[in-house]
Amino acid sequence: MISINKVDQLYGGTQILWGLDLEIVPGSITCIMGRNGVGKTTLLKAIMGLLPIKSGEITMEGETLNKQSAEKRAYSGIGYVPQGRDIFPMLTVEENLRIGLPVRSKRTKDSPKDIPEKIFELFPVLKDMLHRRGGDLSGGQQQQLAIGRALVLEPKVLILDEPNEGIQPNIVKQIGDVILKLNAEEGLTVILVEQKLGFARRVGKEFRLMEKGRIVAADKMENLNDSLIKQYLAV
Amino acid sequence: MDIVLQQLVNGLTLGSVYGLIAIGYTMVYGIIGMINFAHGDVYMVSAYITAIAIALLTFFGIESFPIILIGTLFLTVAVTGAYGWVIERIAYRPLRNSSRLAVLISAIGMSLILQNYVQLSQGANQQGVPTLLTGAMRIEVGDGFVQITYMKLLILFISLLGMGVLTYVIQKTKLGRMCRATQQDRKMASILGIDTDKVISTVFVIGAMMAALAGVLVTLDYGAFDFYVGFIIGIKAFTAAVLGGIGSLPGAMLGGLILGLSEALFAGLISSDYKDVFSFSLLVLILVFRPSGLLGKPEVEKV
Numbered sequence: 460m461i462s463i464n465k466v467d468q469l470y471g472g473t474q475i476l477w478g479l480d481l482e483i484v485p486g487s488i489t490c491i492m493g494r495n496g497v498g499k500t501t502l503l504k505a506i507m508g509l510l511p512i513k514s515g516e517i518t519m520e521g522e523t524l525n526k527q528s529a530e531k532r533a534y535s536g537i538g539y540v541p542q543g544r545d546i547f548p549m550l551t552v553e554e555n556l557r558i559g560l561p562v563r564s565k566r567t568k569d570s571p572k573d574i575p576e577k578i579f580e581l582f583p584v585l586k587d588m589l590h591r592r593g594g595d596l597s598g599g600q601q602q603q604l605a606i607g608r609a610l611v612l613e614p615k616v617l618i619l620d621e622p623n624e625g626i627q628p629n630i631v632k633q634i635g636d637v638i639l640k641l642n643a644e645e646g647l648t649v650i651l652v653e654q655k656l657g658f659a660r661r662v663g664k665e666f667r668l669m670e671k672g673r674i675v676a677a678d679k680m681e682n683l684n685d686s687l688i689k690q691y692l693a694v
Numbered sequence: 695m696d697i698v699l700q701q702l703v704n705g706l707t708l709g710s711v712y713g714l715i716a717i718g719y720t721m722v723y724g725i726i727g728m729i730n731f732a733h734g735d736v737y738m739v740s741a742y743i744t745a746i747a748i749a750l751l752t753f754f755g756i757e758s759f760p761i762i763l764i765g766t767l768f769l770t771v772a773v774t775g776a777y778g779w780v781i782e783r784i785a786y787r788p789l790r791n792s793s794r795l796a797v798l799i800s801a802i803g804m805s806l807i808l809q810n811y812v813q814l815s816q817g818a819n820q821q822g823v824p825t826l827l828t829g830a831m832r833i834e835v836g837d838g839f840v841q842i843t844y845m846k847l848l849i850l851f852i853s854l855l856g857m858g859v860l861t862y863v864i865q866k867t868k869l870g871r872m873c874r875a876t877q878q879d880r881k882m883a884s885i886l887g888i889d890t891d892k893v894i895s896t897v898f899v900i901g902a903m904m905a906a907l908a909g910v911l912v913t914l915d916y917g918a919f920d921f922y923v924g925f926i927i928g929i930k931a932f933t934a935a936v937l938g939g940i941g942s943l944p945g946a947m948l949g950g951l952i953l954g955l956s957e958a959l960f961a962g963l964i965s966s967d968y969k970d971v972f973s974f975s976l977l978v979l980i981l982v983f984r985p986s987g988l989l990g991k992p993e994v995e996k997v
């Protein structure tokens with residue numbers, strides 16, 4: 460689905476990603492794991508077109524994304540929930556959700572006017588908060604909004620960067636359920652950056668371990684063993 | 695007493711004009727964080743287009759004032775909007791990822807280019823348009839009266855209408871939502887499929903169109919203009935935008951009205967020779983004591 464081939468990326472003079480290879484299989488839930496600062500967010504930003512890469516290639520369903528702008532990638536079917544959520548604080552919940560409707564109407568036969576009811580079934584709280592400003596929501600509500608907003612695009616791949624950072628346990632569970640449900644029922648491909656081992660094991664089907672800007676281990680989630688954890692995750 | 699009322703009426707019309715021009719400064723600042731120093735000159739260009747439009751309509755034998763007014767507004771707003779679009783494309787978009795200083799210098803350059811271009815193509819002398827609407831309304835107040843010309847009433851009406859329509863567009867339409875989202879977080883807007891370059895172009899066009907509304911109205915009222923008229927009024931409108939809180943649309947309109955009113959009162963009650971000094975002192979005071987303005991947020995994180 461998404462292939463990343465030998466990607467190098469630099470911030471100013473500092474190289475962050477080093478010839479990184481990654482293959483995302485359609486219909487999978489891939490957990491990208493690694494200690495703070497290994498380059499997980501940088502990798503996702505490169506996939507989204509938010510950071511230029513120095514060399515290498517990123518493709519989606521065989522098509523090169525390298526030269527595509529971020530908004531084109533939204534139209535190709537990539538939904539992104541950034542670390543820190545980045546909801547529009549001064550827009551209402553409804554307006555936040557509506558931003559993606561033009562992309563949705565290109566990608567589905569749905570009305571370009573209506574937020575799909577599915578979003579409110581997954582996250583009922585958004586319906587109650589429809590006219591509140593994004594900035595007035597709690598962290599957990601903002602995270603649900605950020606995921607709902609990405610789902611409005613009707614993406615083929617949903618990319619989530621540490622969606623559970625600083626969020627209360629019941630909402631963490633709910634987010635996990637939503638990811639599993641969308642994957643099982645709609646075949647949504649998911650790329651998930653996750654630090655919490657429990658959540659990664661519950662939701663992830665594949666894992667990729669990162670260190671110093673490279674993928675250092677890749678396997679099925681059930682094969683994530685203690686020695687790998689000790690070597691690449693324990694702090 | 696009636697002098698105060700009279701100056702309030704004058705200040706209101708003046709302020710609505712400042713407000714219209716301030717919109718261009720504030721929206722451009724809101725979306726790309728730059729002060730568009732060429733904006734005053736866009737206003738100046740619109741004065742020339744007004745004169746050309748009036749000449750053109752009169753040439754075709756149109757004499758009815760309402761038709762000339764509507765035709766001139768339409769032509770001037772459209773052509774000035776196109777100027778706004780072109781200016782952004784050639785002077786600012788190529789520098790999108792450059793330092794703010796580079797963009798600032800480009801804006802100053804653009805301002806000089808516009809002045810010289812108009813001076814070369816239209817001549818350096820003062821030009822004028824004929825008075826098309828005369829007459830005034832008098833309102834008795836106690837022993838005296840307050841007078842407001844029909845032209846000033848028209849200015850007030852069209853300015854407020856323009857601001858009302860713009861507020862509606864920004865608050866309630868899809869285009870407005872896209873503008874607000876891009877202003878708050880450009881990266882996130884693009885991730886959700888918004889063509890942010892297009893939105894930025896649109897904001898320049900809107901700003902130029904609002905300045906053109908002011909340009910038509912002031913030119914019709916005042917009659918005379920030259921290639922330098924954008925300078926003072928541009929700085930005044932910029933002051934209004936800073937006063938209201940730069941980046942805030944209602945702030946620009948409110949700032950315009952407050953600046954117009956206080957300037958008119960100062961001119962009427964203290965000294966009309968020093969009213970420009972008054973406005974610029976006000977700018978300095980705001981920058982020192984309340985740089986975020988009346989409705990501005992104390993510097994939210996800018997992307």
Ligand SMILES: Nc1ncnc2c1ncn2[C@@H]1O[C@H](COP(=O)(O)OP(=O)(O)O)[C@@H](O)[C@H]1O
Nearest residue numbers: 470471475493494495496497498499500501502
């Ligand atoms: N905007 C930036 N400018 C310079 N360096 C950065 C920037 N963002 C991140 N980095 C550096 O890149 C490295 C990887 O960061 P990041 O991708 O955020 O890591 P992770 O998400 O795995 O914690 C870190 O060393 C970080 O300091």
Ligand SMILES: [Mg+2]
Nearest residue numbers: 499500501542
């Ligand atoms: Mg990160």
